[in-house]
Amino acid sequence: MESADLTEQNIDKIAALFPNVISETKDADGNLKKAINFTLLQQILQGDLVDGDECYEFTWAGKKQSIIDGNSPLRKTLRPCPEESKDWDKTENLYIEGDNLEVLKLLQGSYLNSIKMMYFDPPYNTGNDFVYRDNFTAAKDEYEEDVGLFDENENRLFKNTESNGRFHSDWCSMMYPRLQLARNLLTDDGVIVISIDDGEVNNLIKICVEIFGEENHLATFLWKSRQTTDSRKSTNMSIDHEYIVAFTNRQSVFSLKGNDIDKGKYTNPDNDPRGSWASIDLSVQATRDQRPNQFYEIINPITGISYPANSQRVWSKSKDVVNGMIKENRIIFPDNPSGRPREKKFLSDLRSEITGFSSWLDPKDVGYTTNGTRELSSLFEQRIFDFPKSTKLLCHIINQASTEDSIILDIFSGSATTAHAVMKLNAKDGGSRKFIMVQLPETTDEKSEAYKAGYKNICEIGKERIRKAGEKVKEEAGLNGQNLDIGFRVLKLDSTNMKDVYYGAGEYSQQMLLDLESNIKNDRTDLDLLYGVLLNWGVPLALPHTNEMIGGVKVHFVNGVDLVACFADNVNETIIREIAKRKPLRVVFRDSSFANSPDKINVTEIFKTISPETTVKVI
Ligand SMILES: C[S@@+](CC[C@H](N)C(=O)[O-])C[C@H]1O[C@@H](n2cnc3c(N)ncnc32)[C@H](O)[C@@H]1O
Incomplete structure (x- = not known):
């Protein structure tokens, strides 16, 4: 009754590729176990091994330990809690309370290759938001030795910005094993989407590149999160954006939904037998020097009027192409000789009815940070959680990155915005997406409004949010909301169900x-x-x-x-x-x-x- 031993699974993966490097050794109790003959593996890979200690890599103090801790098995379980759940018998949604590293370890078997989309909104490491209880936070002296602050004789070796170094290393050690375990749960065509700001974006991308591969970096979205500029900084710099880093499991089998083309502008006022068309500008902003082949005169073959390119705008296509289009009656000539010819673009010529999803998130589609704050405050009638994301942002992303029956995982659930957005989107498009929220029962500050309102930890806020939001979404959906799943099963991380029965005879x-x-x-x-x-x-x-x-x-x-x-x-x-x-x-x-x-x-x-x-x- 332990979580899976991931080191053992890694050995099996190597064995599948190179069976001859599998050997045996004895564990601490003298029992035989499988092991890798590393020298042999090195020989097989000869010529492509890192030589010496210089290579392209991303590392920090505590990285090795974080990998070991991510792989070590765990004697814990998830205990169901029907009394705190909603629609226990019917629901397919889960709310899991506990440290997300441990929860991820426990979910490895049940959700291997099963999650289509993950949205993570980790602490941004702003100095006071970073709580985690892993035991791999390097002890101070260990750390100082690691980063080379002191040698074993306590001589200072080089000066490092101590607080800064420690700051990033802890955060990286927190994220790395979680992302590594999360990846195992992604479907082949799955995607992980992570919110972050300037503070850790570089580290996050580097970690993700290591875990998911550079070729799977879908995009780093830019979101204008602040509506009004910030005038508090002495530099007068107002940081108004955040990032959303997205990595796929395997880019080759992944695609976003994309946006529908605006077909409203395609009409057929002249009853053209080729169908609806739109009038498209045939010029582009460029000079003659930049695009000499596109600087020429278009001549109307019927009237003989010529329309020259000008010094700032040249034609968007070459002369030959435009002449071909004139023959096919695909150019609209203006009535006024000083006007400009335009392209007659037919709907049937569009290769796809879908256009790409921009990596620049437009506030009109996703809102600002303030939208999240207002939304949650109106649901609870008070400010219960700092800086929740908005459902507008989450719905926009989930709609793009999931299918209608996907499982969506959020291991930094906070006020459970992701759950709210999943229910909202299902109500809108009739989907049956399911959510799995994971949240540490982190206590609320005694002075906070949340604590005073009776929410002693963040899980209590999250669960209540889903209850309130679910009812609201259902009510707003009217008849469409009849089969909507607004329930959730609560599970709590706890010690294993089994007693320690392995005692020595004595x-x-x-x-x-x-x-x-x-x-x-x-x-x-x-x-x-x-x-x-x-x-x-x-x-x-x-x-x-x-x-x-x-x-x-x-x-x-x-x-x-x-x-x-x-x-x-x-x-x-x-x-x-x-x-x-x-x-x-x-x-x-x-x-x-x-x-x-x-x-x-x-x-x-x-x-x-x-x-x-x-x-x-x-x-
Ligand atoms: C930035 S907030 C997420 C906010 C959320 N997206 C929302 O809209 O409300 C990060 C959350 O992760 C939780 N968290 C931090 N470390 C955790 C851990 N090790 N396990 C589970 N939750 C954790 C924090 O308690 C906090 O609620």
Whole structure:
């Protein structure tokens, strides 16, 4: 009941490419395990290895440790919390409370290659927004040695701007493993979109290039986020923009939706049999020197009137092309000899009805930061969260980057704007996108309005936002909102459901025996165990589940018979046979469930006979 060991998975990936470099070694307990023969791998790659310590790379103090921590397994679980959820039985949305690094590790099995779009809005590292609880923040002395401030004899080696260096390194160490784990969850045609400002944009892009590959850098969008200029800086510089960095998983199989061409300007006033057309300017701003081939006179073959290019504007096409267009009656000559000929452009000639999505985000489409603040304040009737993004911005991006049934993940959920935007967009286009929000239960400041209003941590704000926003979206959607999913299942990160039962012989005592009768912690419910198994088996957490009484005990059915679980006491052979007859894909029992030892021994045999395809597990 541990999260996946990602180092082990990496070894498997190398093994798939180079089976001969797989070897064996002993772990700390003396057990044999798979390992890489690195010398052999180096020999295979001879000629293309980094020579010496100079190469093109991006690094910071603590990078190695952050990679190790990102790959190490975790003995934790997600515990369902139906009482804080909405529409628990029906919803396919998730709200997960906990540190996002740990949550991402737990989701590796259930959501591998499943998320079409991720929107991350991490702390921008402005000096007071950066909270995270990873244990890889380098200790001060370790750090100073790392960056070369001091040697082991405490001699200062070179002067570094200490606070600055520490500042960026911690942020990079926070982001790197999260992005690495997030990438595993993206579908092949998936995209990750990350908000950031000037402070860390360079570091973010460098980290993303390392994780996703330079060829997958879709764009760094520019958003004019400030509506009015800032006059507080002594430099008189007003920073009015933010960035949205987007990387695809595999650019070759990805595309944005693009924008529809404005067909309104295509009409057919002269009943041209070729269909609707638009009158397009045939000149472009350029001088004769710049485009000599486009500086000539267009002559109307009927009237003989000539229309010369001028010193500031030349024709947009060469003389030959325009003459061809005149023959095909694709040039409109003006009635007035001082006017300019124009192109008759037919709708049927457009190669696509879609035009590109600009990397410059227009405030008229996405709003400003103030839109987010106003929107949230009006929902709560007070200022409950600083600088939320607006649903206008999120809807615009999600609409472009997702399909109508995508799963959208946000691991820095904050006030849950992403969830709000997903519901809004579904209401608008009838889609069934689902969201997964992850948020640390970070406590609110006692002096804040949020705290005074009873929201003791950010998760409480996020969940309430989704409840309020969902109702509002549904109401505004009217009849269209009937099948809208405005619910969410709450799951909370907690220690594993299993007791630590791996004691050395010398560590057992008489008092422990009673406690060890069950290997499962006393406070864990059936539902806790069910979700622990879903995670462990890599089954999505939003699947519908029901339960049924069979032979007097409760049996859980996840997505029909995808997974059947029974954690009750006294499960006898009759019940096991009854479950086997349903032919489940997977079945799980609890070790202490069986009425007696023969029943426990028989379980595998019963399934082999009645439902040989079923995978059986006992926890
Ligand atoms: C910039 S805010 C996101 C705001 C959000 N986009 C909105 O519109 O409300 C970043 C959020 O990430 C959360 N956060 C920071 N570190 C985290 C972590 N390690 N795990 C989960 N959440 C974290 C913070 O508590 C904060 O709510």
